[in-house]
Amino acid sequence: MDVFTALADPTRRHVLDLLLIRDRAAGELVEAFPTLSQPAISRHLRVLREAGLIQARVDAQRRIYSLRPEAFQELNAWVARYQSFWTRSLDALGAHLDAQSRNGTRRQENQP
Amino acid sequence: MDVFTALADPTRRHVLDLLLIRDRAAGELVEAFPTLSQPAISRHLRVLREAGLIQARVDAQRRIYSLRPEAFQELNAWVARYQSFWTRSLDALGAHLDAQSRNGTRRQENQP
């Protein structure tokens, strides 16, 4: 499962948030989600691990999970490809829309 | 459907890439995916639009799609929450990145 699919689940994003604060054993993460079962969290951890977002180190019976910086670096690089677009747009947005409206096109938000 | 779920699909990410180059009508995007049907693309566009990642302006019968800068700005903000983590970690690794920093690699600083 790729990085974006791994990020699609809210529970997994919450796990990442918890690991951002500090590394945690799998059991700690299970306790952080009282509504979910231990196998459910274990599977989420597997998805995150296979996507490269987290890693586990073994400490006796426990697995201590931590974020994998490289993954977030790559994610940042992906978003950065669009960054030049939106930074430029924030400056030039007014003129851009002005040119469009002069061209006879109207932008409209239509929601059925 | 939220932003992360919208990004989970490779076709939709490809659409975003195409719109990064330039705005396109729905029909142009359909032609860009010869293996998919027109309704399939139309639905992907709806998902992206409802997630706030793109917007459509009407031009006669056509809908011209374009990226919505605000969405990528927010996405960038999300990744940036982890940025302090991975920059610190990468700094801790030290010598590996020395060549890159001498090569002109700069951190980004524009965070609204």
Place this chain on the structure above:
DNA sequence: TCGGTATATAGCGCATGTGTTATATAACAG
């Protein structure tokens, strides 16, 4: 070796997402 703890895996329902074809809506051209 044995019982307890910690985590992962297996197997199975159910919900949802993605594709299809067929059809609806809307605007333009004549």
Place this chain on the structure above:
DNA sequence: CTGTTATATAACACATGCGCTATATACCGA
């Protein structure tokens, strides 16, 4: 109006994801 073009929606099949319970694996301490 009528036909054509452009796009969206409907309805359905199929695959996949996520939850559960039950069980396996692995390590520790007595």
